[in-house]
Amino acid sequence: MARQNRKKAEDGIYHIRQRSKKGCWVFRSVMDDAAFLRIVCEAVQRNGGALLAYSLAGPKGYDLILDANGGDISGLMKEINISYSHHRKAKEPIFKDRFVSHLLAQPRGGAPQEDLFCQALDRWMVEAHEEGTPEFTTGPDARCPAPRKKRGRTKQEAQSMLFEWAKGAGVAPLTIPLEKAVRNAAIRYLKAHSTLTLKEIGSLMGLSESSISKILKAPPSKHPTKGTNLMTQVEQSPTLLQTMDQPMDPATHYDCLILGGGPAGLNAALYLVRKGWTVGIFASAVGGQVASTSTVENYLGTRELTGADLTARFEDHVASLNVPMIKYYSVTQVQKDEKGTFEVHCDDGNTYHSTSLILATGSSSRKLGVPGEQELYGRGVTYCAICDGPLYRGQDVVVAGGGNSAVEAALDLSKICNTVTMVHRSVLRADRILIDQLERLPNVTVHLGTDLLSVDGEDGVEGITIRDRQSQSVQSLPTRGVFVEIGYTPNSQLFEGLVARNAQGEILTDENGQTSEPGVFAAGDVTTERYKQIIIAAGAGAKAALALNDWLVTKG
Known part of the structure; x- marks a missing residue:
């Protein structure tokens, strides 16, 4: 992969650029990002060097700034590229055979290491601007602060910055206010990178000025969340790589695709995976209505939990089984082809295929639509x-x-x-x-x-x-x-023509969750179940999964 005829590098700080082979998408998900950073950190450490900054260029490859410490750069790059290819289980080479490296800064006259690093960063910033390289992220061995970026001065500038931050963190911008940990991280980002007042930040996030102030005064969450530097997440949680989202593969034919990431859908996935079936989950909002519930006191085994905490427990349990999940994107169409395969079209641009479906999209509470209702949701x-x-x-x-x-x-x-x-x-x-x-x-x-x-x-x-x-x-x-208490609207519009529904739009099922369409089961609040409760939805998901297991076994 890397050139074999290179000698040990001169002492100094280098910019390394590695690009992928044509048509190879290097980093498909945040899990790939995190795995790559772990591989780089371990390889650099073993070779006696230091990772100072990095840039992951998505489909193109990556850039590194590292202190080679007189080590063998060629051997280091070979180790990184081979290890990452093994992580990807790639059958063909991902990266081009040659990489580019050049010296950014070299020790002279006993200059402090901090000055040397800052000099290297300044030079790379010029090159990055000229060559279109994505902005770097400071690595764990950096010894001087990264250059201060331009601060957003208007709400429009700050909103644009926030959207870019969300994109880089793998978060759909419209979901930022819906998840507490992500929302709080976004608020801290706006405070640090804009000149907006607390009141202006509050208007962007749908919160009062005093609420913004409380969030900023509170210590940041100790748990890794979206919106934080990936390197920091890996350092804070060694098990993060095992629990981050698994990518769903459009080329895979799944035994079952589950639409919905609430308690019904997640529990159904849990039961099906334990039965040995291949499963994928579509969760535009993980946890469904549970995630935005202020406090849960009636779920067996939990005396008191916030809805967000209970959702995190659900998600962690499912993630521990390596179930692929597509989050923050929405399903746009569900249909059955002439061979009997179900096709699920997603607005991530892909179509996914399966032998069966479980519909667990839940319901939405009808809203009054009056001032103060949305702003004070969860606070009265x-x-x-x-x-x-x-x-x-x-x-x-x-x-x-x-x-x-x-x-x-x-x-x-x-x-x-x-x-x-x-x-x-x-x-x-x-x-x-x-x-x-x-x-x-x-x-x-x-x-x-x-x-x-x-x-x-x-x-x-x-x-x-x-x-x-x-x-x-x-x-x-x-x-x-x-x-x-003005009723619920089942989230079933997408399944019109696929399964039978009643006049209220609820999906009709038998006692085991089987719908009118063979191979399609439904569970939770999207069905005619009268009581819209977390524990009932979770139980319904388990029942539908067990019934589907019997159906798949019979189908052979």
Whole structure:
């Protein structure tokens, strides 16, 4: 791979450029990135050198800045390239036979090593600009700070920088506010690389100024997350390489593809992999609604966990089995070809194939669409009284809605909350027996023919503003929690024509999760399951997987 006739390098700092063979995509995923960096660090250390900076050029190859320490650069490059090819299980050479190296800086007159490194970086920055090399990332052996980049001065500049940061971290920009760890890393990035005020950063992230301030004052997460330097992640967590996302291969014919990364989909994957089947998961949002649940207290074996923490446990368990997962991208079409193979088209530009499917795309809570609802979600606004009700014990709460789910929520909350106020724009549509029970409760007040105009508060819900439809009078009601109970919309539009659904769009299944289409099973909130609970969805995923296992065995 590398030239064999090179002698040991002169003492100094070198720029090494290695490019791939035509048509070879070197780094396919963040897992490849991390594996390559581990290989480089170990090889450089064994050869007595130091990795000072690196640039991974995606499909093209890579660039390194390293202190050769008089070592054999040719032998080092051969070791790196062969080791990485083994990691990729490549049948053909990935890299070109020759690499390019040249001396950036050489010790003279006893100059400090820090000055030498900075001199080398300055020279490479000029070359990088002229040759179009991607910006470097400072390596673990760097001995001077990287040059300060231009700071974003406007919200538009900062947003562009944030999108580039997200792209480099393997994060879909639109998902940044949805995952707490990623969101907090993005906030710290904006603070360090822009001149925006805390209020302006908050407006970009959908948070208040005081919330941004609290996040910046809190210590960063000790766990590796997206949005941090890959080298730092590898150093902080030796097991990261085993738990990072496995790439899904469009050329592989999978036994089953699972659509959905919530508890139903993840648990189905767990059971199928343990049965020995090849499985891939599509998870545009890992954890589904669980990930954005403030606190989970009713999942067996966990007294109290945030939804994000529980999601992380689910994902870690599945990742430990090396299940390939496509995150942050969406499935655009599902169809069955003339041979009976299922084709799943994804907006990553690829089409994936399988013998069977499990549909576990969940459902979405219907929203009120009023000011303050989205901003205070998870901080007083919730869509599940069963899940979050106990968090508001002894407090004054509001239930928005007038159907069975809303009245049942009010009945449950009345047992633990100080007062419950129901707000609904028309008349109650719940079953008469439920309404009779509601009317007997002394701590429940019902406002019918009333519009909920806004949810009010800064760091948390402090009240709501309502308007009587008849008198048009407007008033504010103090409250600490708003439970929105106006129903769910199953995420099943993609499967219209593939499987049978009811009038509400829920997928119809038998007692084992089999749909109307042979080889297609469904589980969780996207089905007719009445109770939308984490543990029920997880159980349904397991049941569907076991039933699918029987189907695959029978199919032979």
